[in-house]
Amino acid sequence: MTTVFTKQTTIPITELEQSAFCQTDGNLRTKTLEEEFQAGVRWQKVPTRYLKLTPEEISEGIEFARKEIDTKVVILGHHYQRDDVIKYADFTGDSYKLSKMAAQTKDAKWIIFCGVHFMAETADILTSPDQNVLLPNMAAGCSMADMAKSSDVTDCWDDIELVLGSTENVIPITYMNSAAAIKAHCGKNGGLVCTSSNADKAFDWALERGEKILFLPDQHLGRNTAISKGISEDEMALWNPFLPMGGLSEDEIKNAKVLLWQGHCSVHTRFTVDQIKAARERNSETTIIVHPECTQEVVSAADMYGSTELILETIANAPAGSSWGVGTEISMVRRLATENPDKDIFCLDPVVCPCATMYRIHPAYVLWVLEGIMAGLAINRIEVEPETQRNALVALERMLEVAG
Numbered sequence: 001m002t003t004v005f006t007k008q009t010t011i012p013i014t015e016l017e018q019s020a021f022c023q024t025d026g027n028l029r030t031k032t033l034e035e036e037f038q039a040g041v042r043w044q045k046v047p048t049r050y051l052k053l054t055p056e057e058i059s060e061g062i063e064f065a066r067k068e069i070d071t072k073v074v075i076l077g078h079h080y081q082r083d084d085v086i087k088y089a090d091f092t093g094d095s096y097k098l099s100k101m102a103a104q105t106k107d108a109k110w111i112i113f114c115g116v117h118f119m120a121e122t123a124d125i126l127t128s129p130d131q132n133v134l135l136p137n138m139a140a141g142c143s144m145a146d147m148a149k150s151s152d153v154t155d156c157w158d159d160i161e162l163v164l165g166s167t168e169n170v171i172p173i174t175y176m177n178s179a180a181a182i183k184a185h186c187g188k189n190g191g192l193v194c195t196s197s198n199a200d201k202a203f204d205w206a207l208e209r210g211e212k213i214l215f216l217p218d219q220h221l222g223r224n225t226a227i228s229k230g231i232s233e234d235e236m237a238l239w240n241p242f243l244p245m246g247g248l249s250e251d252e253i254k255n256a257k258v259l260l261w262q263g264h265c266s267v268h269t270r271f272t273v274d275q276i277k278a279a280r281e282r283n284s285e286t287t288i289i290v291h292p293e294c295t296q297e298v299v300s301a302a303d304m305y306g307s308t309e310l311i312l313e314t315i316a317n318a319p320a321g322s323s324w325g326v327g328t329e330i331s332m333v334r335r336l337a338t339e340n341p342d343k344d345i346f347c348l349d350p351v352v353c354p355c356a357t358m359y360r361i362h363p364a365y366v367l368w369v370l371e372g373i374m375a376g377l378a379i380n381r382i383e384v385e386p387e388t389q390r391n392a393l394v395a396l397e398r399m400l401e402v403a404g
Contacts, residue, residue, distance in 0.1 A: 030055060030084040033364045041356060042139045044380075050364045055084065058363045062088055065370035073373060074108040075366070076101060076123070078115040079308050080329040080358040085114050088366060094308035095119055095176040096195035100400070102126050102133075110134065110373050113382075114361045116142045120382040121180040125392050133382045134373075136365035140357045142177055144293075147263035148217030150181040152241040156261075157189070159245050160214065163253045170259075171206035174216040175199075177265070180384045180392050182216055187394030196292050197307035198403040199225040205402045212256065214239075217263035224292045224299050226258045238262055267355050268293035271327040273301045275348040279325035283344070289314060290327030290348070298327060312336065318343060329355050 030036075034051040037043055053061070066073070066088075076098050077089030086092060091101045098115065102123035105111060111133045113120040120135040127133060161167045172191035174182045183193050190209065194202035203225055206213050215222030219238060226236055237256035239246035245253070253259070271294050279286050288302040289311055299305045304314065308328060315324050320342035326333045327348045337345040372379035384392065 030082060030363065033362055036362060041360070043360065044138045044365070046365065046368050050368055053364055053367070055363070058367050061367045062363070062370060065367065065374055069110070069370065069373055072108060073110040073112060073370070074105050075112045076114060078119065078358065079312065079332040079335075080355050081114050081361055082331055082354070082359060083335060084363050085361050085366060086335070088363070089114060094195065094197070095122075096197050096307070096403070097309055099123065099126060099176065099195075099396070103400070105131075110378075112136065112366065112369055114366065116140045116145075116357050117382070118142055118145045118177060118179055121384050122176065122183075122392075122396065124382045124384050125180065125183075125389050125396060132378045134369045134378065135380045135382055136369050137360045137362070138380050140360045142357055143266045144175075144177045144218055144263050145179055145182075148174075148178055148182055148261055149241075150179065150185070153182055153185055153216065153261075156214070156239060156241065156246060157185070160253060160259070163245070163250050169211040170214055171210035171212070172214045172216065173199075173202050173206055173222075174395070175218050175221055178217050180388050183395045184388040184391035186216075187391040187396075187398075191395060192398035192402065193392075193395045194399055195307065195403075196221060197309055198399065199292070200228060201402045202399065203229050205398070213258045214261070215258060216261045218265060218293055219260040219262055220264055220268070220295055220299075221292050222258060222260045223296050224294075224305070227296065231257055236260055265293040267329050267353065268327065269295060270349050270351075270353060271295075271298050273297050275327075275350075276301045276325065279346075279348055283323050286323040286325045286344070287318075288325045288327070288348070294327050302327065308332065315340060315343065315345060329358070331355075331358070 032052055075089045077086045077092045079092060079094055099122050103126040109131060111123055111131060113123050113133055113135055117135060117140060120133050124133040160170055172186040172189055173194055174186045176193055176195045186192060192202055199221055223236060235257040237248050237252045238260050240262045268291050271290060276288050279288060289304040290298055290302040292299060292305050311328055315336055323344040325346060325348050330347050330352050331354050333347040369379045
């Protein structure tokens with residue numbers, strides 16, 4: 001008799017916390033840390049003096065620290081950060097752009113990454129050993145990345161090998177939004193990393209070298225990219241890590257051209273076709289542009305879709321008077337609207353829901369790590385284990401080569 005073991009379905013705590021900062025009044029004013037701690041999510045503890053600092057006191061402290069440390073520190077800010085953090089960033093961008101900037105930042109001893117954990121890991125992998133990558137708040141994780149645990153991916157890979165007899169013709173691709181261990185798995189097994197701006201090139205690269213793709217961890221980016229490459233949904237299968245053999249039959253595994261990991265972005269799956277319809281009813285001239293982490297139904301209903309950088313550049317270069325309904329993180333959408341007052345720019349979701357992990361990079365945390373540097377301390381240094389770093393670097397370098 002064969003006993004089939006089913007893993008207990010576990011929802012990442014980062015997913016459960018996503019709605020913590022959602023509100024209907026639209027006020028995303030930065031409060032003191034003491035006030036923001038009331039949101040009921042996990043925050044990294046800091047010395048008590050930082051809890052009640054006003055925005056003015058924080059700003060004065062950061063400006064003083066930057067002058068003292070000078071060019072030895074570089075602050076990177078992801079587009080999804082709140083404005084009160086972005087204003088201190090030396091460079092801003094999406095995960096791909098910031099990963100390239102991290103690789104090119106040779107002179108700075110300290111790199112403060114205002115993003116989430118997997119981004120800081122990537123920066124550590126791409127920078128030199130004498131550089132220090134700091135994440136202001138260690139509670140700034142990513143629910144999508146948390147949906148692909150290393151042990152579950154290893155089990156999946158072993159199951160695929162068991163069914164196919166070999167994984168030689170299976171190319172693993174992981175989205176940038178994944179832990180270093182998942183990137184290392186891809187590097188070790190002939191695969192690569194991708195971002196939303198180069199996923200199509202990653203698919204081309206993979207299918208030139210193999211017959212199947214295992215796409216981790218975002219099923220929606222994987223599905224939308226596959227469809228754009230002419231791969232039908234009948235040629236895709238969804239791998240559920242909590243079920244034996246991913247919940248698939250041997251024939252489904254054998255026949256699938258793309259195996260999609262069952263993961264998603266808790267921000268981008270909030271957008272719906274009904275929201276798009278409502279935007280068009282409001283103004284039939286509105287152009288709908290969404291991120292490819294949205295569901296296939298939403299991407300299909302939109303006029304355009306693309307990476308964070310593509311959305312930003314498209315709207316920035318659009319003619320005055322144009323109207324844009326945007327399906328991506330609210331902090332970036334609001335910044336776009338502020339920077340382009342001659343256009344009508346709004347978020348498709350009427351409920352204001354910033355990315356709950358990105359939002360945990362509060363300016364007080366930035367001040368904390370800067371003052372740590374002044375005191376000779378590397379607060380929240382991100383260090384990827386050497387073997388993981390070597391294999392992950394292979395996957396990242398393949399991405400950078402493919403993307404050009």
